[in-house]
Amino acid sequence: MRITLERSNLLKSLNHVHRVVERRNTIPILSNVLLRSDGASLELKATDLDLEITEATPAQVEQPGATTVPAHLLYDIVRKLPDGSEVLLATNAEGTAMTVASGRSKFSLQCLPQSDFPDLTAGSFSHSFRLKASDLKMLIDRTQFAISTEETRYYLNGIFVHTVENKGELKLRAVATDGHRLARADVEAPSGSEGMPGIIIPRKTVSELQKLLDNPDVVVTVEVSDAKIRLTIASIIMTSKLIDGTFPDYQRVIPASNDKELRVDCQSFAQAVDRVSTISSERGRAVKLALNDGQMTLTVNNPDSGSATEELPVGYEGDPLEIGFNAKYLLDITSQLTGNDAVFMLADPGSPTLVRDLAADDALYVLMPMRV
CATH class of the missing domain: 3.10.150.10 (DNA Polymerase III, subunit A, domain 2)
Incomplete structure (x- = not known):
């Protein structure tokens, strides 16, 4: 693999994906970010086996290829490179090391084979709909603070999203509670969300999603099944497992x-x-x-x-x-x-x-x- 790309583009994409990677990992490959170049772009992917984020960024590809390198280390290197610089990423013939070069700086990082990198297979989704980023962000912002951190009641460790009839209108509703407080927010249900299963989006996924919804004008594609959710936000694809549990009947406490x-x-x-x-x-x-x-x-x-x-x-x-x-x-x-x-x-x-x-x-x- 041998590619050149702008530092600002690489840093922005790394910033989106590297946060998924846990600082301490018992499985070495989970500390890495997958880099795959093809055509005129570089695709970056990171996962913790429950949540996966993929993003593509423009790049000049001299030689396509794929490898994995330590995510936090690569992010820290690129972050410290000067503004406006170009970055060269090149792997050696054996694929065991990757050179990161920019200006007079040169780093060599150890690689692990991309074939070892896990794939969070999404399967098929039963419902798909499009939602304004501003609406999705409002649902999260208004309810996130009430998510429980108590691990024993794991089914409260996320936001419950479902459709509900309210005053003759179909609404997409988000609810979170920790037993001491409850927060509920509604938006107009988008076309395609009718009859979707009620899902519990985990706390970490909610937190990462909140950071990715920085442009209110973007339209987010949401795909839902009983076990997973996939969100496409411009060039970012986020796939997450859902909490496997039953959210309590919150209406009783209102x-x-x-x-x-x-x-x-x-x-x-x-x-x-x-x-x-x-x-x-x-x-x-x-x-x-x-x-x-x-x-x-x-x-x-x-x-x-x-x-x-x-x-x-x-x-x-x-x-x-x-x-x-x-x-x-x-x-x-x-x-x-x-x-x-x-x-x-x-x-x-x-x-x-x-x-x-x-x-x-x-x-x-x-x-x-x-x-x-």
């Missing part, structure tokens, strides 16, 4: 009869929560909200370091109520809200609270209270 309405200015509320929670302990980040006619008092007590209170004018006309929440969870939710005001629908100190964004009725959040 309260329908909460009758106490609290309206707050989102920014002032978030800043107040952030200020008083400075004093809270890392373990119990509880903040107490005491509501009385048009007034909210936020209180944090920490036996080790002291206490903090702050008052805030709010829209509340119900009976006096005291309820506690995890300050971090409150801040996570308020950071997702796009409007100036947020609406909290409350019932009592022990029941789940519903949070809505006044500027966007396509998302809602549920938050479990804490004892304070």
Whole structure:
């Protein structure tokens, strides 16, 4: 293999694929990125056996071929080369080493044969549809923070994506929950998504996908089966296994009869929560909200370091109520809200609270209270 390409193109593609590669691997080939040149492009591929990312980038191919080299090492080398430079990639006759040359710099990297590189065979997909990158990014951004990190409840370690009928319209819905909070977001269901199986996209796939959706104007092709998902974003193809489990019936935890309405200015509320929670302990980040006619008092007590209170004018006309929440969870939710005001629908100190964004009725959040 002998090819020349621009450093900026190579770096951009390596940046997309090398993140999939785990730093520590018991299987040496999984530490490598597959480089395959043919025609007028270089194809790069990386995998961790659950997730695979492939991207093609323009290149001048003198001699086609394929090999694999350490992914993080190649990325670090290319990253440190000067801007605007051209990079030569060439393997030796035996295919055991690859030269990376640019200007006066020259590196030699050990190769492993491309025949050893695993292929995440996709199989056939039952459903295929096209979705604007901005819509897909919105679904992820609004729900990702609520994904559980608890390995024992593995079926909560991702975002549940499915189609649902809502007010006579078919919606594509994303839901995530960790048992303490729940986030739900909807977009109009694209043509071809009708009847698709409900799928759970793993946390790592969600995180990588979020970074790849940097151009809102791109249209993403989504292909789905019971076990895998494949997303094509311009020149990038991402294939991932899905979580094999049953997502719980989340509708049961969304309260329908909460009758106490609290309206707050989102920014002032978030800043107040952030200020008083400075004093809270890392373990119990509880903040107490005491509501009385048009007034909210936020209180944090920490036996080790002291206490903090702050008052805030709010829209509340119900009976006096005291309820506690995890300050971090409150801040996570308020950071997702796009409007100036947020609406909290409350019932009592022990029941789940519903949070809505006044500027966007396509998302809602549920938050479990804490004892304070």
